[in-house]
Amino acid sequence: MKKSLFLAALVLMSAGCFAQKKNVSKARNLADAETPDYAAAREAINEALQNEETKDQANTWYVAGWIDYKQFENEGIKMQLGQGGDENARGNAVYESIDYWVKAYNIAMTPVYDKKGKAKYDTRTVKSILPKMLEYFQSQALITTGYAAYEAQDYSKAYDMFMRHLNIPEMEMMKSDAKIASEMVIDSNYYTCLYYAGRFAYEAKRYNDAIATLERMNSDAAMAKANRRDVIFANEYIYQIYIEQQDTTHAVAQLQKSIQAFPEEPWFMQNLINLYINSGQEAKAIEYLDLAITREPNVGQYYNSKASILARIGRFDEAFATFEQALAIEPNNALFLESYGYAYIDLGNKLSDDATYLDAKAFAKAEVEIKAAYQKALPYFQKAYELESDNDSYKRSLRQLYYRLGMIDEYNALAD
Known part of the structure; x- marks a missing residue:
């Protein structure tokens, strides 16, 4: 059974x-x-x-x-x-x-x-x-x-x-x-597809996938060299993802790495400098501006940015000398001229603050220096406005300076 x-x-x-x-x-x-x-x-x-x-x-x-x-x-x-x-x-x-x-x-x-x-x-x-x-x-x-x-x-x-x-x-x-x-x-078409895959992940907000995919484009030195433009774009995307995630630490590291890997591409240097400027890290910003100037000595914007930072931290003599370098490259750049003028305004404001608690005799002497600083800003503001008279910013800056210097007729002439 x-x-x-x-x-x-x-x-x-x-x-x-x-x-x-x-x-x-x-x-x-x-x-x-x-x-x-x-x-x-x-x-x-x-x-x-x-x-x-x-x-x-x-x-x-x-x-x-x-x-x-x-x-x-x-x-x-x-x-x-x-x-x-x-x-x-x-x-x-x-x-x-x-x-x-x-x-x-x-x-x-x-x-x-x-x-x-x-x-x-x-x-x-x-x-x-x-x-x-x-x-x-x-x-x-x-x-x-x-x-x-x-x-x-x-x-x-x-x-x-x-x-x-x-x-x-x-x-x-x-x-x-x-x-x-x-x-x-595995050819250039493969790398192009890899780049677009990273972009698709970015659009899908799959940021970790996007970073991992785009990073793969850095892994093969020979192919990265053959497809350098796509690889540069990929690294730009990686930086943008870190910024959107407010991950400044990785964003800075990404830019620093890319500056070394792609010295011919100023985009990475410029964004790193802006990152340092906006976060108040003036010394770091100047360090990378000096590196940028070494790589591209004929780019006036680098000198202008460096000069503006130097003025902000009170190193006025260095700032004025650096503004001169910027204008030697682009003498008719209205932005450079306005920035130069504002450096003298900043100097005048600092002298004014320092004079607050001086005795009468010392204060009278300081007043002369303060007015002289504001007066030195005038030709730069005037030329900036002359070059771009339709720019409201330059017009406003010049009008305010006229008022500060007591040039009322000139002030009224620029009324809206």
């Missing part, structure tokens, strides 16, 4: 296992049919993927990916024949199948030991997967679908699609076959 029950249970178990293997075959047949039924094929394979008897078999996962591969293939044929074809469905199928085939590969490469202790692997499944993965990469179906998602403003999907494509050459299973690996060309 017990033997009969055991045999009956064994028959039931075998029948269940056979049924699931039948589902695997059924799924493949439905996908391979002249008129494929992908929905029914997926329904059949999903049962096998969840069944204890078949879920750990490489072929089960291979067939799951095969269904998507056949959809990718058939949609491509339709497009070639001018019979329509759904490019997005094609890319989505590629995206889904990769997960299945990674799982199939991992199971296939898990050693099974025979009685002699010799490891055996399912190389047949591996050899079936790798060429098709190469086909996916070369077709760029994921890129096409990703770009369509970007145009639809689904930035997160666009990023995921691009990254799935870009990560194919990085997969261990793709590196395991030297011939396959050699056919996956």
Whole structure:
């Protein structure tokens, strides 16, 4: 009796296992049919993927990916024949199948030991997967679908699609076959796609993904050199992300690193200088302005910025000398002229503050020096206004100075 029950249970178990293997075959047949039924094929394979008897078999996962591969293939044929074809469905199928085939590969490469202790692997499944993965990469179906998602403003999907494509050459299973690996060309187009993937992540507010993706562009020195413009843009984006996250520490580090990596690109230097100026770190700002001047000695703005900082911290003689250097490069720059004038205003204000508690005799002497400082600002304000008379800022500055110097007729002449 017990033997009969055991045999009956064994028959039931075998029948269940056979049924699931039948589902695997059924799924493949439905996908391979002249008129494929992908929905029914997926329904059949999903049962096998969840069944204890078949879920750990490489072929089960291979067939799951095969269904998507056949959809990718058939949609491509339709497009070639001018019979329509759904490019997005094609890319989505590629995206889904990769997960299945990674799982199939991992199971296939898990050693099974025979009685002699010799490891055996399912190389047949591996050899079936790798060429098709190469086909996916070369077709760029994921890129096409990703770009369509970007145009639809689904930035997160666009990023995921691009990254799935870009990560194919990085997969261990793709590196395991030297011939396959050699056919996956990492060229300038690859780096351009990497750059756009980082931008998509940024637009999707997936900032950590954006930074990690854009940082990859710095990893290959040769490719970074060949695609230098995109790499520079990538590093600019990384800085912007840190600023938006109010992460000043990493923002400064990013700029400092980029200044060393891209000495020909002044954008990084200029933003670092502005960061130091706006945070009140005048000494650091001057340090990097001096470096900027060394690299680009004919850029007047560097001298003007340095002179303005020197005036702000009370080093007026150095400031005036540096303003002269700025104007030697751009003598008709209205902004430089106004900045120079304001340095004299600042000097006059400082002298005025210092004179507050002087005795009458010393105060009278200080008043002469104060007025002289304001008077020295006048020609710079006048010339700035002369150069750009439609600029309200220059007009306002000059009018206020006329009032301060008691030049009422001139003050009234500039009335609105």
